[in-house]
Amino acid sequence: MDVLLDKEKKVLSIKMPQDIDVKDFKSAKEQIDKYPDISEVKLDFKDVPYLQSKLIAELIGIKKYSISKDIKLTLTNVQEGVQQILEISDLLDHFTIKRDFGSYSPHELSYLLLDPEMNEAVIEYIASNFNENYAELLEQFFVSDDPVLIESAILIIGKSHNYGYVDRVKDCLDSPYPNVVRSAILVLGWFGEDSCKNKIYEFLKDEHIDVAEAAAATIALLSDENDSIAIKEYLSSSDERLRKIAIQALSLINDDFAYKFLVEHLKVENNETLRVQLAKAISYFNKPEVSDILLDMLKEDSLKIREAAASSLIRIKATDRVDQIMALVEDKDVWVAYFAVKAIGALCKEKRCSDQLEKIYSKVDTQVRIAIIESLGNIGQDVSEFLFQLLEDPNEDIRKEALNSISRMNKDLAIESANNALKDSSWVVRFKAIEILEELKPDGFKDTLKNHVKTETNRYVKEKIFSIVGEL
Amino acid sequence: MITSATIKMKDEEFAELADIIYKNAGITFTINKKYLLENRLSKRLNELNFASYKDYIYFLKYDIKRRDELKILMNLVTINETYFLRERAQMDHMIKKVIPEMASKGKRSFKIWSAACSSGEEPYSIAILLNEEGMYGKYNIEIYATDINTEVIGIAERGVYRSVSFRGVPPSIIDKYFTKTGLDFTLKPEIKSKVKFFHANLMESLAASKIGVTDFIFCRNVLIYFDVEAKKKVVDMFYKTLNLGGHLYLGHSETLSKIDDRYKMVNFGTGIAYVK
Incomplete structure (x- = not known):
C-alpha cells in the first residue's frame, strides 16, 4: 500500500500504511521532493503497529534528508510498539513525536475520549474543528448512557x-451523574446564561x-451586585x-461587598483550614489593608495559617511592608522564612x-538558602561575587540557583559559568x-552543545539539547 | 481569585519531577505528558501554598516530612482510571480456554495476579466472570491484586463504585453483583472476599515475593508508562513468578517484542497472551 498525502499550507502530512516497507x-x-515550499513533514504512524529493524535505517535516512532540506520532521500518532523500538534503538530523543487527532475519524475520536489521559486533548481538538460530522457525534453521545461521553459533549459545546x-445543556442539570x-454548570457560566442562576445556587450545597x-x-x-x-x-x-464554597465564591466574585464579607468573616471563623483559605482569598483583593491583615495572621499559632499568610505576601504588592516582611526571614518555621524571602x-x-x-545566608536552612539565592537574582x-562562590x-x-541568579545580573560571568557547569556532576x-x-x-x-551531547548521559539533558540543536 | 486553575510547569521543573517519579515508581513521563502532571499536581501545590513546581520540588527534597509527601506524590501520579470488564477478551480466554485446558491435565488450583489493579475493577471483574462460569465450585482459585498506589488500594478494598466504572457492563451483571444505594454501587461480599489486595511497587523485587508462584498475570496498560529498562525488569520478575505454561496478559497496545524473547506469544484472535 502506498503512502497517503495531505498538504496544508507549508505542512505535508504523509500517512504511513499498516504493512509499512522500505x-x-x-x-x-x-x-517531499515534489513540494519544495514545505517547511514541515508529518509522518503519520497511526496505522503502524510495529517497525522492523531494517526500517529504522530508513527512518533515520528520512530524518537526515529532511534536515538537509531544512524541513522539520514530526512523527505523529506513534503506537507503543513503534515507540518501544525507537527507545531500544536509542532514537527516541532524536525525533519529535506528537499526537495529531486530524488523522482520526469521529468514531475513533469517541473511543479516545474514554481514555482519561486523552479526554481533555480530544475535547479541545473537536471543539476547535467543530463541523457537521462532530455534530452527529454529539447526538450519539447525548443518547448514550455513558456519563463520560455526555460530559465530553457538553464541554465540546462550551x-x-x-x-x-x-x-440541551440546561437539561443536563437534572442528570443523575455528577460529572x-x-x-x-460550567458551560452555562461560559455562555452567560443568567436564567439558570437560581437553579445553580442549589448546587452550592451539592454533596x-x-x-x-x-x-x-x-x-x-454570572454575578451582579x-x-x-x-x-x-x-x-x-x-x-x-x-x-x-462560600469563601471560594466570594473570592471569585471579587467585588467590594465580597471583600467586606470575607474580612468580617475572618474575625469569627475558627476552623484552621478555612482560615488558611481566607488568607489566600483575601490576598486576591487589590486593597491596601490586605498586607496588614496577612501580617496579623502571621502572629497566629497555627503553622498552616502562618504559611498561608506568608505565601500570600508574595502575591500582593506591599512594597511599603518590606521591613515587616524582612523580620520574618529568620522565622522559626522554615516555610514562613522561605515565603518571606521570596516575597522580599x-x-x-x-x-x-x-x-x-x-x-543571614549562613544562618538559615537549605531551602531558605535556595530562596535567598533566587531572590538575590530577582x-x-x-552580587555576582557572592553567588560565584x-x-x-x-x-x-x-x-x-546560583548559576541562574548570576545569569540575571552579569551576562559575561553567566556564559563563562554556564560553560563550566556543563562539566558539573549534577544533571540538574x-x-x-x-x-x-x-x-x-x-x-x-x-x-x-553538539559537542557536549556526545558525552552526556542524562536523558533530560540530552532531550533539552536536541530540542535546541534539532539534529540527529 | 482562588481558582482550581492549572499551574503551568517549566521544562526544568518537569524534568526534575519526572526524574523523582521515575526513580520511585519506574514510571516514565515524557514531555508530551507534561499536561498530565500539571493536571494532577496543581491542586496539591495549592494545598501546600506553593506557586511553582520548583517550590514543591524543594519541599520533596528538603522538608522533614518529605517521605510522607513522596507517598502523596506517587498516589497522585499513579492513578489509572479503569472500569469493569475492560478488555474482557483476555479474561474470557483465561477462563474459557486456558483454565479448562490446564484442568484437563489434572490441575485443580489456580493463582491469578492482577499486578496493577488500580481501584479493583480488574480483579473483581475476573472474580465475577469466574463465578459466572461456575469455576469456584470446581477449582481452588486465588486472586491477588496489587498496586503502587495506596489510595486506590483503599478504594478497591471498600468495593464501592460509581456508574462511571460500569461502562458497557450488562445490567444483569450489575444487578447480580452490586447493591445500589443512591449513586453508590457496593460489590457484594461473596465476590469481594475472592480478592486479596496488597500494596506493591513493581520496580521492587519484593512485589513478586508477596504473591509467590502464579499461573496468570494481568498487567494491562501499565508497561506503556515504563521505559525499556524498567519494562525488562518487570517482565523478568513476572517470568520468574509464573509457573511453566503460565500466562501473562498485557494491554492491547503493549508488546514484549525486543523486551523479553523467552515468552511465547499466543494470538487467540481477539487478543494476545505471552506464555512461559
Missing part, C-alpha cells in the same frame, strides 16, 4: 461556543465537592464545607535587601547551564 519511505522522500445547544451536572465548586465559579461568572449579599448567608452556615525578592529592588539576605543588585557548593540546588545543574546558554545565545553555543 518502498514507503522512498515514496515519502519522493513526495469550548466551541455552540450556543444552539444551550437547552455531567458539573460540566453543564459532590466538584459540583459545588463549579456552581461557585459559575455564580461568580446582589450575589455577594446572597452568598454571605452561607458564611454563617454550620456546614464547614458550605462555608468553604518580589517586592524589593534595593541594595539593603540583598545585603540583609546575604548576611532583586537584581550585582556558591557555584562550588556541595548542594546541587544551591549551584543551580547541567540542564540549567544549557537553558542559560540557550537564553543568552553566546557565539558558537550550538556547537558547544
